[in-house]
Amino acid sequence: MEEDKPWALISEVGGECGYLQELSHILTQHFRIICYKEFLQNPALHGPKIQALFIWKFLPEAEPALLGMLPSLKVVASGGVGIDHVDVPYINSLGVKLANTPGVVSDSTADLAMGLLLASARRILEGNQIAVDPMTTSLPGSLMGVEVTGSTLGIIGMGEVGYKIAQRSKGFEMKILYHSRTKRSVAEEQAVGASYCESLSDLLRRSDFVTIAVKLTPDTTGLIGHRELSLMKPTAILINISRGQVLDQDALVKALQSGTIRAAALDVTHPEPLPRDHPLLGLPNVLLTPHIGINTYSTAERILEKMVKNALAAVKGLPVPNEVKQPNC
Incomplete structure (x- = not known):
């Protein structure tokens, strides 16, 4: 019955x-939901009811001020894999469980990475603009792209998403290099034809395409800056589907303007969206998408199902399948 369902706060x-x-309906099947705007109209009334906080596209933000109004909270269930938007130690200190949704976002994110790579290499967006322009009367022969088949792809971060990208790249007969905190097994490397680079610098020098697929941590913030971009081939294309803060955007602008690298394709920036006068928006060799790596119906459905499963477990006092704890917990 509806009155027996636990309450959850959503955006x-x-x-x-x-x-x-x-x-x-995936949420309402198991929870009585209240939207953030309605909650704020009377937090004293609604706050004590809330046992689950669902975070979708980083909202509502799990800030101390909000968490302090939820004395019955048992779980923060976040959609997606990244947890850089939540204070894990603080949430754990409240005795509240935190969960994410690994394993369901990798395919769609890897698909988009390949889409960005192909679109940038073959200048598909520019081609579309020419094809639909009412002033076009003849097709240009000068719109030359970059060959993808047989080229070298460098993957920074060979976690689940990075490995999925490697699987797709194998179909294009690409030579795959990777640099990652954890080296894959020999069998996993052989399955996709990937070679490990001990040095990030070595990967950058050798790659025709460089894809960033790392999690945002203190170690990866600003991972790619002036020095790293200067090591890349002037014909290279950079693809970022991780987090905007991993890349020094000022350095990227200079590299693109000076021809240090050929082009960049970004699904993530910092902030999101960029200010409308940001120089990245005006560069012809930049392809931008609005953080849509997980934006497919099937992926969204799987994320919600996993969020609900995690939250229900926490509310019932059962082990949370995808619980995230602070380091060394």
Whole structure:
């Protein structure tokens, strides 16, 4: 019965950053949901009811001020893999469980990485603009792209997403290099034809395409800056589907303007969206998408299902399948 369901706080249903209306039943099947705007109208009334906080597209933000209004909170269930937007030690210190949704976002994110690589290499967006321009009367022969088949791809971060990218790249007969905190097994390397680079610098020098697929941590913040970009081939293309803070955007602008590298394709920036006067928006050799790596219906459905499963376990006092704890916990 409806009154027996636990209460959950969400951002909103619909809107730019809310849950898709057609998928909201996944939440309402198990929880009585209240949207953030309604909650703020009377937090003293609603706060004590809330046992689960669902974070979708980083909202609502799990800030101390909000968490302090939720005395019955048992779990923060975040959609996606990254946890850089939440204070893990603080949430754990409250006795509240934190969970993410690994294993369901990798395919769609890897698909987008390959889409960005192909679109940038073959200048698909520019081609589309020419093809649909009402002033076009003849097709240019000068719109030359970069060969993908047989080229060298360097993957920075060979976690689940990075490995999925390698699997897809094998189909294009690409030579795959990777640099990662953890080396893959020989069998895993052989399955995709990947070679490990001890040095990030070595990978950057040798790659025709460089894809960033790391998690955002203190160690990876600013990982690619002036020095790293200067090591890349002037014909190289950089793809980022991780987090905007991994890349020094000022350094990237200079590298693209000076011809240090050929082009960049970014699904993530910092901030999001970029200010409308940001120089990256005006460069012809930049392809930008609005952080849509996980934006497919099937992926969104799987994320929500996993969020609900994690939250229900926490509310019932059962082990949380995808619990995230602070280091050394």
